[in-house]
Amino acid sequence: MYFKLNFNKNLVLMYAISLLQGMVFYGSVSTLYRQAVGVTLFQITLMESLSMVLTIVLEIPWGILADKIGYKRTFVICSFLFFVSKLVFWRADSFADFLTERILLAAVISGLSGVDTSILYLSAKGKDTQRIFGFFNTMSVAGLFLASGMYSLFIGKDYRMAGLLTAVSYGIAAFLSLWLTEVREETKETERKNSWQIFCQTLPELFGRRNVTAFLVSMALVSEVYQMTTVVLNQPQFQKCGATDKQIGLLFLLLTICEMTGRLSARITQKISETAMFLGAFLIPGICCLILAGTNSLAISAFAVMLIQVSFSLLQPLQTEMQNRMVVPGHRAAMLSVYAVFMDGTAAVVDLLFGKAADFHLPLAMLLGTLACTLGLFLYCRGSRKKNTI
Template identity: 45%
Template sequence: MKRNLRCMYAIALLQGMVFYGPVATLYREAQGVSIAQITLIESISLALCILLEVPWGILADQLGYKRTMIGCCFLYFLSKIVFWQADGFGGFLLERVMLSVVVAGMSGVDTSILYLSRGEQDSQQVFGWYNSLQTAGLLIAALIFSLFVGDNYALAGGLTVLSYGAAALCALGLTEVKSPAPFSPRLTLDILRQTLTNRRLLLFLLSAALLSEAHQTITTFLNQLQYARAGLPDWAIGALYIAATVLGMAGIWSARLTRRTGTVGTAVLLCGGGVLACIALALTTAPLPSICAILTLRLCNTLCQPFLMELQNKQVTTPHRATALSVQAMIIDGVGVGTNLAFGALAEINLSWSFWLGGGICLAGLLLFIIWYKLRPRA
């Protein structure tokens, strides 16, 4: 099973190498797509991901995780060719539709391959390396873009195609981790019912969703508004983007942190750090505190994701693992839609209010996590 880990790590690194990442919006605009069209495409893509989650989970359990991963990697490769050659709204919409199919297909399958290849032993460390290598690929691509590619958008797209093609070839080296499970409508409905009626699991999923979405929204969208409010120049914002990307590789130390602080201690430390970071952002417009708070939020989330991924996988008891994880992903994504709307509405009125919301969300996530932990079955 070490072969699976090597293949998955290589896939993570290569698929992280999106060479047009630093100019993704400018790339689309140069091909005739407006900002309004870009946001419309993103909304369509998110809706498709949610709709396809459960059907893809069912299909993955029937096909087997190796076949599903190979198919998704090759479709991912084809989507990058479409992006590279896209010219106008229709081409980029097609690329995003293909991406939605891929994201929904890989959801739960990649983590299941990693988890079942290693078992419960050190799975948090495996998830940490997997996430960190994705970030490493992004960082490598950003550096190559800055040093060699520049404003040659066509070259950036072509290099991304090559990277994703190599990732698809790596997927051919995977070995199956479980036998395909026959489709059973009744069993699928049972999984859905068990998930929606499992109060303890729902507490965990809601907690994980709140913590992840607070980080995602603030460090992806609201951070730039805070930097501008703090008066930082464009070159400083670019440097901070690289710094935040580097911090995304810290997930390899997540397992070590949990071994030292325990399950609840890790949650309190990382979620508490998120709460304090959000409060700092709400109270200040000074450059240094803003920078420290945003980077702290980034670090806390990076360390938290492998921790949450292991706990989530441990709670899956059905052999239809991909179906169960897809149902859970649909719930988490649904929460994300609501929090995104709330963050956006508040940021339009007052940016500080959106940071207060972030602090409240992180605190609520922590409280839900503690309640989930206290409801655990006693040995």
């Protein structure tokens, strides 16, 4: 299957860009990188929350603009902004500097929201898209694995060098984006609407279609549990269990390998059903967070975090597929941006709660993860019982 897909230029370029943008050389020590210049855990999550709020503000304008100027042009602009954000991160040495990086990142995330998946979806003509999304995510993880391996073997504690190499990788990715071919969605003349009309129509419909709203919020909850436990809080958790920087780097490599399981998402979904996949995505991280809250064992902590990584990696292509099924042809980016607003709004609140809890007592933040997964499971099950199920 993937051998055939290699003849599609856009897919090849998108896979290469995903690989390069996955090469975050400081990934295994991103929290420690910030803490080294005096940034606290709460400040880190505060930056995440502020970034989410800005992402929400920019989501709809970016989505509307993307439908007007084209997906390729939007992707190119965001890719170069991504490159600039990594240059800022490389030289950052204060809370204000890192906040600037997060502000730039918010502009990038809101701009790419729905655009990257739209390019993949339309380039593949809507065929075998869950597998394509899974492979796209896997390439990003492969890049992270390579970068993390190089960090552990050659870079050591030189955080600045890791930041510089990351910026170089993102710069190459930005230039590759210039060679993408524009893709457009064919629509009947009678179906064409102004993107702003699509937004105004979609927003109230979401409030009316509670199953869709419940689905989006539930996905946001489990996504933030993943983000907090595998990116932000895992490093302090491992340190609490006595891990050294080198051990943390090696554990990050294992997490990266686990993330590659996203490529199996479509195959596993076919075997166990979409419903079973979603249920597992809430139950597994919920139980693992409970374990993390009560253990001081490095081995148990590492195993629990890896399970969370695997469950979310398998979920991500499926939830992306589900969101793409719910759009109006011709306005894919605008509608996906509307959906992202709900998810980002939830994430902004959850991030602050995690940060405050972590600064007070790390196990309390892990228990919050269990609570978030429980609430997400409740919302998903409630939404699935509605007549117009997802």
